[in-house]
Amino acid sequence: MSAALSVTTVRKSFGGLVAVNDLSFEVERGELYGLIGPNGSGKTTMLNLISGALQPDAGEIKLAGATISGLAAHRIARLGVARTFQLVRVLPSMDAERNVMAGAVFGHRSLWGAELHELARELLALVGLRGREHVPVVAMTYIDQKRVELARAIASDPQVLLLDEWLAGLNPSELAIGIELIERLSRQGRTIIMVEHVMDAIRTLCGRCLVMSSGRLIKEGGVAEVLSDPEVVRAYLGDDDA
Amino acid sequence: MTRFLPDEFRIPAIGAGVIVLAALLPLFDDGFYLAMAVNIVLYAALCTAWALFSGPTHYISLATAAFFGLGTYAVALGNELLPFPLLVALGAAIAAVLAGFVGAATLRISGVYFVIFTLGLAELVRQIVSWAQVKWSTRMGLYVFTDFTEAHIYWMLLALTAAVFLTGWLINRSRLGFAMQIIGNDEAVARHCGIDTARLKIILFMISGAFIGMAGAIVAPRYLYVAPPSAFNPTISFLVVIMALLGGTRWLWGPLVGVIPFTIVMEFVSANFPNDTSIVIGIVFLVIVYVLPDGVTGRLEQLLARMRRTSTASKAATVKEAA
Numbered sequence: 350m351s352a353a354l355s356v357t358t359v360r361k362s363f364g365g366l367v368a369v370n371d372l373s374f375e376v377e378r379g380e381l382y383g384l385i386g387p388n389g390s391g392k393t394t395m396l397n398l399i400s401g402a403l404q405p406d407a408g409e410i411k412l413a414g415a416t417i418s419g420l421a422a423h424r425i426a427r428l429g430v431a432r433t434f435q436l437v438r439v440l441p442s443m444d445a446e447r448n449v450m451a452g453a454v455f456g457h458r459s460l461w462g463a464e465l466h467e468l469a470r471e472l473l474a475l476v477g478l479r480g481r482e483h484v485p486v487v488a489m490t491y492i493d494q495k496r497v498e499l500a501r502a503i504a505s506d507p508q509v510l511l512l513d514e515w516l517a518g519l520n521p522s523e524l525a526i527g528i529e530l531i532e533r534l535s536r537q538g539r540t541i542i543m544v545e546h547v548m549d550a551i552r553t554l555c556g557r558c559l560v561m562s563s564g565r566l567i568k569e570g571g572v573a574e575v576l577s578d579p580e581v582v583r584a585y586l587g588d589d590d591a
Numbered sequence: 592m593t594r595f596l597p598d599e600f601r602i603p604a605i606g607a608g609v610i611v612l613a614a615l616l617p618l619f620d621d622g623f624y625l626a627m628a629v630n631i632v633l634y635a636a637l638c639t640a641w642a643l644f645s646g647p648t649h650y651i652s653l654a655t656a657a658f659f660g661l662g663t664y665a666v667a668l669g670n671e672l673l674p675f676p677l678l679v680a681l682g683a684a685i686a687a688v689l690a691g692f693v694g695a696a697t698l699r700i701s702g703v704y705f706v707i708f709t710l711g712l713a714e715l716v717r718q719i720v721s722w723a724q725v726k727w728s729t730r731m732g733l734y735v736f737t738d739f740t741e742a743h744i745y746w747m748l749l750a751l752t753a754a755v756f757l758t759g760w761l762i763n764r765s766r767l768g769f770a771m772q773i774i775g776n777d778e779a780v781a782r783h784c785g786i787d788t789a790r791l792k793i794i795l796f797m798i799s800g801a802f803i804g805m806a807g808a809i810v811a812p813r814y815l816y817v818a819p820p821s822a823f824n825p826t827i828s829f830l831v832v833i834m835a836l837l838g839g840t841r842w843l844w845g846p847l848v849g850v851i852p853f854t855i856v857m858e859f860v861s862a863n864f865p866n867d868t869s870i871v872i873g874i875v876f877l878v879i880v881y882v883l884p885d886g887v888t889g890r891l892e893q894l895l896a897r898m899r900r901t902s903t904a905s906k907a908a909t910v911k912e913a914a
């Protein structure tokens with residue numbers, strides 16, 4: 350059986366800057382895979398390439414064996430890639446429920462009517478927002494907006510879920526809740542790729558991870574081994590978050 | 592308690608009542624007031640159709656005159672060949688096709704270019720029609736002879752307005768409407784939710800253009816004599832934008848709030864200051880953009896929200912005191 354996601358020598362540059370430099374990796378089904386690296390190393394760009402927000406200059410990305418690189422973002426979403434954004438992006442004119450509904454109407458799930466409302470309510474409960482369906486998202490705290498965004502992403506029942514620093518900006522108690530939530534999603538059998546600066550979370554959650562630096566892969570493998578690697582430590586030197 | 596109608600049908604029911612009442616007008620007057628009512632209903636249809644697309648997408652289209660003029664010309668050219676309803680449908684189809692091409696060519700580019708492109712397009716269509724008319728006919732205009740009275744035109748426009756509102760109401764309840772709302776909030780999020788944003792915008796632009804084309808077809812008999820400068824008059828495009836923005840485009844009935852007072856004032860201005868009409872339009876436009884960026888309905892909404900906030904705040908305070 351083919352990997353859930355496979356990335357082969359993918360490259361993306363912005364003018365002279367090579368943000369992703371011939372990166373290759375594979376993520377197995379059901380795996381919780383970490384993508385780490387110092388600021389500006391190309392992590393978000395990599396997620397943008399997978400989700401189709403950006404098109405790679407070279408290389409290939411496959412979802413369960415089928416090529417998705419080159420497709421428009423909405424087609425990739427329909428094939429089963431969902432994401433959250435580094436700076437939370439909710440739909441400001443709507444309440445929490447409609448924000449979540451947005452994820453389940455246009456993908457392969459294609460729900461409408463009572464079923465859709467029910468799913469949104471269920472997912473809001475899953476992320477810890479039971480009973481908050483009709484709160485306008487703009488009236489919510491940052492972490493609650495992040496929860497809404499996460500619920501919207503899983504509403505499409507994605508094959509692969511991309512999280513871009515979903516835990517960033519949470520206080521310690523929120524962080525514990527957030528880690529538990531991601532763990533629960535993973536236990537449901539979802540394939541998740543998470544970009545994260547919070548190393549504790551990577552250690553707790555991920556089996557394998559990949560370290561990027563200046564667009565290149567500098568190390569990939571089991572988390573414990575990767576995080577103690579001298580080159581990885583060096584790459585992170587001077588980066589406060591490490 | 593059993594209610595006569597479920598909530599969601601209350602607004603269309605009210606709308607239907609208003610339309611029926613409005614339809615009685617020609618029984619009472621067939622002069623000044625009917626003429627004014629024709630203008631109001633015409634712009635109600637045009638502005639609401641325009642806002643079907645421009646409201647949710649925030650793209651300002653100045654192609655209204657092109658769609659409108661094509662509808663007018665469908666009637667002017669086909670009047671002796673085909674039955675009138677067929678010509679109206681033809682006007683809608685031609686306008687929709689043009690909207691489809693414009694959409695495919697421009698909706699991927701940013702909003703500013705879209706405005707300029709649509710303005711240029713309307714002018715181009717007008718020039719092409721003028722050129723073709725000079726080349727293939729000896730006259731600069733076309734005569735449109737029908738048996739329609741002003742009242743007939745009024746009723747047809749009223750029916751068109753009802754159709755536009757019904758369409759808008761149905762869209763708002765559909766996946767398409769939900770998708771447009773998401774696109775209006777955040778286009779990137781919309782795409783990652785699986786929405787084909789470009790395609791939906793084109794579909795909506797075509798629907799909007801089709802209705803505008805129909806309006807142009809229906810009023811064609813009113814002109815008697817159709818020529819490019821009147822059928823493709825760019826003022827139509829600008830007036831539609833001004834009235835729709837004056838009313839506000841967040842709600843389906845928003846543009847109507849702009850159309851009614853504006854048409855009445857314009858009637859007054861053009862009767863009393865016929866030479867300064869454009870100056871007045873210009874000033875009104877500035878005032879709207881400056882004082883009412885979200886239109887009258889947007890302003891009302893803000894005021895309501897503020898009132899609700901203060902009332903819940905005072906309620907909360909009372910609860911706290913009680914506890």
Ligand SMILES: Nc1ncnc2c1ncn2[C@@H]1O[C@H](COP(=O)(O)OP(=O)(O)OP(=O)(O)O)[C@@H](O)[C@H]1O
Pocket residue numbers: 363366368386387388389390391392393394395435
């Ligand atoms: N759309 C863009 N246009 C131009 N340059 C870009 C664009 N997106 C990213 N970059 C550049 O590419 C490099 C990688 O950026 P990216 O956002 O992928 O880093 P990151 O690893 O996510 O960093 P952070 O940890 O700060 O989020 C940076 O130098 C950034 O300035």
Ligand SMILES: [Mg+2]
Pocket residue numbers: 392393394435513
């Ligand atoms: Mg980033």
